[in-house]
Amino acid sequence: MEGGDETSAAMVDEIYVNGGDEAQRHRPIISGEQLDVEAYAALYSGRTKIARLLFVSDRCDVASMQLETLRMAYDEVKKGENTQLFREVVQKIDGRLGPNYGPDPAWADAVDRRAEQRKEKLENELNAYRTNLIKESIRMGYNDFGDFYYAHGALGDAFKNYIRTRDYCTTSKHIIHMCLNAILVSIEMGQFTHVANYVGKAEQNSDALEPITVAKLRAAAGLALLETKKYKLAARKFLETSPELGNNYSEVIAPQDIATYGGLCALASFDRAELKSKVIDNINFRNFLELVPEMRELIHDFYSSHYASCLDYLGNLKANLLLDIHLHDHVETLYNEIRHKALIQYTHPFVSVDLQMMANAFKTSVTGLEKELEALITDNQIQARIDSHNKILYARHADQRNATFQRVLQTGSEFDRDVKAMLLRANLIKHDYNLKISRKS
């Protein structure tokens, strides 16, 4: 722990270093450039790849990048059998990519026809299984149906069929399989309550869980919590995800994402001790962080109070994070939280802080900083007051004795008021009661 409990002389040095010659101490920050779509897409497989590509094309405003993503999405869709999605993509391309990327009706019809046949076949099979009452086969039948619907983009039906297999599950392995399918479909549908639900169900069968499955479940649970804005819990789940996950869950999440999501959530919601013990000293998570060096650097910067460089990294990452299908909604909130955390931690150990120096450390103007601090003080997140004349922030130590007196008097008068009001109401109710009785008689 440096920074906090050293003598003030050393600290002033630290702050100057902190604010001043940043560039020479750190390697130049690289990731400000545009998202490398190709590399990004390579991280994922299956439906999520297409969904992510489409999301990027919707969000980014660079025309070339948009077309590039759409082209890749088109290629990807054609590998599958989802004609609905195919038509969407074609509509989005709108002929801008030339005749090779047009609405290919022949292909679509062929796929649809094949789908129809396959559906019929599956139905016949399932009916046969059901008449024979072979549990395992019925389960397989429903499962096949689920896979079929999933491939064709009918997520609701796929979900239903996967859930139906539940009644025919005989081993805990089957249950886990069912849960994983349900989780996958629910994530695609954006139904994150289901995700949390089925993660819970799967985890009950702890005996049959393989390390990879455990990691998958952790990641899914983290996603669900992230979407419901429970950042602290989400951070814990991501941090618990073991590196066995690797590229095995590419149909949902890439290991790089685990690092980014987990890192950001942890920065926004953990205190220093927790950050140290659960993130920086976490050997498992270090494996993930190695994949996203910027994230690793910025967490270390944050912990060692190099806020300016930390915020720089964050600023550079922001554009790309906004293109992430799961994180985009939460980027602003998380960033604000992290910035507040940084401000609070910066002021915490001091009795008085020179706003000029602090503004340098955060690469902002004194007036802007004043406004930010004002908001935090009003929220009671920083116990301090600003001397705007001399530009100094003074820590405020509440007088316990006076505060207690004040509270006691206030509580007293509130009690007084409430009890009187209550007695009055009791009397009114009594009156009403009497009135009814007398009316009856």
Place this chain on the structure above:
Amino acid sequence: MNLNMNSVESVVAQIQGLSSSADDVTHLHGLLKQSEELLQSESTRLAPFLAELDPSKHSLGYLYILEACTAAPNAKEQANELVLSIARFLNDCAAEQIRLAPDKFVSVCKRFKDQVMLLETPMRGVAPLLTAIRKLQPSSEHLTSLHPDFLLLCLLAKCYKTGLCVLEHDIFEVDQPRDFFLYCYYGGMICIGQKRYRKALELLHNVVTAPMSTINAIAVEAYKKYILISLIHLGQFSTSLPKYASSVAQRNLKNFSQPYIELVTCYVNGKISELEAYVQANREIFEIDRNLGLVKQVVSSMYKRNIQRLTQTYLTLSLQDIANTVQLNSPKEAEMHVLQMIQDGEIYATINQKDGMVRFLEDPEQYKTCEMIERIDSSIQRIMALSKKLTAMDEHMSCDSQYLAKAGRERQRFDFDDFDTVPQKFNI
């Protein structure tokens, strides 16, 4: 004794004869009840007989005759005379006698109020009604039907101070819910007039949260004022009513005061310009409700609130900055506001005019003075008394036969359930 009550003369004679001892008065009361019809039929020629009676000695009889002779509609010319004679009676009458016939007394007082209103001199009614209230109440905790009338006259005559002396006594015993609603509503308005916002909030809160089975206009108007005073005094308003408020109030009050709810939303946003624009746009609604003055106070309280917020965050701040953050036009204006607030004891600060800086200070109260200790002591005494009352009421309630009957019935049902489930458990 002559029981012939057939003529007014004999009634008067009875009154004169039977007004000395308590027993006699009770007897007289019985006789007067019997001759009520007679008095009503003879109402037009009763006035001269009043002169034969002494209001302080023959209060009960006087009351009966007075009630009967004011029952007939009066011409405006007579009103003056009538007001004088009733006022004299109210001053002189004996409390223990008139309490035998509270209905008559209240109806005389109501007519008195009507006459005063007719003459458009509400001031004349204030003092006699105050005396009347004191004579009619068995204790200062009782709310009488005269309270709302008295407060209304105080409001019309702008005698807020006189009104306050009644409001200072806490009311616990209420007979008529309507009296209670009006008492609290008018009382709230008087307190607002005197800028006693805390008390006003308390009274209005009582109206809003009072048990009611149907929504009523008094509650709606009280709710509107309650919103405004909350904003002026506390700078905030929670739109959800407490749990103990009646479900009717929970459901309906907000719908009836939509413009006010929106005002709250505007206020919470903290933007003066938005608030002013909103008030301007809805000026007519507030004017019709006669709340425009209060609404204007809400707007100006926002400046105060914003300045007060600054004291939490700043030690020193230039007047220019204050003007900017609070959205005042000039540092000069900011200075006026700050100065006013220092004077009112709302903030603790010093202004340095040389460099235009304001230095905010902490509350100088150290809770060490004798006065403070005395204040705390008196609070403790008050609360002890209150909690004694609470215990007494609780005991009284748990001895109440109706309550026990109801509670007992429910208990029995529970017992039956318990009895039922036990064997089932054993069956499994």
